[in-house]
Amino acid sequence: MDTPSGQPLNATAKTRHLLWCLLPQVLIVLFWTGWQAGGLWLALPSVFLMVIVPGLDWLTGWQDDQGFEKAQFSGWELSLLHWNVRLYALFYMVAVVWSVASLERFSPLELGLLLAACSLMAGIGFGAGHELLHGKELPDQVMQRLLTSFLFYPHYKLIHIRSHHVHAGTDEDENTAWMNETLYAYLFRTIPGSAVRCWQMEMRRVNSLYGQGLPALLRNRMLGYVLGQIAILASMAALGGIKGFAFFLLHLIGAHVILESVNYIQHYGLLRKMSDGQYEKTGPEHSWDTYHFFSSYITFRVGHHSNHHIAVRPYYLLYTQPEAPKLPVGYFWAIALVMIPPWWRHVAHPRLGPQEAA
Template structure:
């Protein structure tokens, strides 16, 4: 991997830097991060173009073991915790008008959700206890710790089937999908954890139930921040509560937008009642847009991730046969937020994928 790509993954830190700069500049500058993500990055994606290059097998084996790429994700983990603490202190100690509040909260969500959940997703798939701890820590800052359970033991098993709440259906508007995915994934995580405890003959209402911890820990984290700010300011720090849960909702909404984009309308063939064909690179939408892939640790090479979930982000491959998105995630998020435009752009592409799959099976 060239040195440009090696440095490219550090671009993720531009997002929080712009958020801090925008806050201290004040006023409409609090929207600087939003403009950068949803205007400049899509334009740059269009101008710079795609990167379909794949590493050789030997290069992949060597690169997968390089500590540098893991180190970036470790640094991000504790950087994000510090960033959230800083942001909470800023809203507690500064007076913001409504426009500044919205801009700052959304900008912070682009840090914690747009980048942070992406890093948590990467780390949560790994075998290392340290990396899994970092994943949970990141998810705690956005009140979405159940994602660690449901994504790994639910979504990756049932993706592209009716049983998966995080697979968007054909002609399903994002806002309907959001309700099903957010609540369905949460209750699915409880069910999966109950099954795990039952297999181990452990009690459901016990300290071994991870969902109890995952539900309570974000509340404890927020409460500690509020208590600390209240003690220092000598007045109740209610703005921290509003901000913390506001940025959390926006952060996991960004995650659900990405889920919606990645799996829209894709369906695996049912081989027998309740049994589906194995997940392959045809079962996720893919994007090779170079710049947005740097910011998102190559999450947009999602087809390879679902086919080989344990692969590290720096060695994910492009597959020509995977369905391809017309742009990177930032532009597609804007499109998904407007269902009529989304259907107009994506339904013809989905139809082409369906025909390709049908023809492939017919010729086989």
């Protein structure tokens, strides 16, 4: 069996791929190492993600460009790959809860480092959540409900599958960034817009099944999500007091900025054309990809976004798409680019086709 580029695969390549897929667990180890040691050691996760990972991408020039098929993996290997995501989600949530319950032991500097670490881990957690919401097995669905609620994005599956995968690359998608739209304008559009879209979709669903009125409202999943989030906030306040409550909220703000920055990048300026009232089929040219090796594996290969839209494969089976526009850096440095809109446009627009960049 060959890769998409026609290069033959071997057992060594598969084993190497399998081991690199476990890279997110290194972040968990670094977090707990820093948590136990205290002081500047708490910066380990942040330095790893923001300096070491992109630095290794730059130094090696390696690309995550091999593709695999499910039949190449044994049953235990597939189980390991699935539990890799589930365990990251679980370890992340435990780390945040443990931190909220232990804030009194840390100095102000340590709290800042801990907050940065938890926010970055939560950003990777959204990558795990994205993988889990596409999973078919019961453990995936249970874990994605827990994780997305904990991340204060319980409607992630709803907006992602029923809206984004249908409307990606169009003006009807709240998660597609328009040409010349800044990250900051996008944030104020996509966050409330996604919530409103989910309420509307849920109201249509329950009204069609149960009619209008209170019985239908009580079956609206968005209402349950709101109540669940209130319960989580109350739990954080009970566990860590005002300081724990604030820490949890601040780490969520950081996590959502990371998530929405990635969402902003993934389809920026790549709108599908319309003909005779119909949008063209989603293709690789409608998503930004990045195959920078270490950044790819630490994020559950979320940079293979074009293939995800085309094939909806698990993270370990995603292929490269030569036709997709490519980011010059991995996501961690790309997020820094979009924070400064003129810099982002300077980098991104030349990589777009002449029609898109016009």
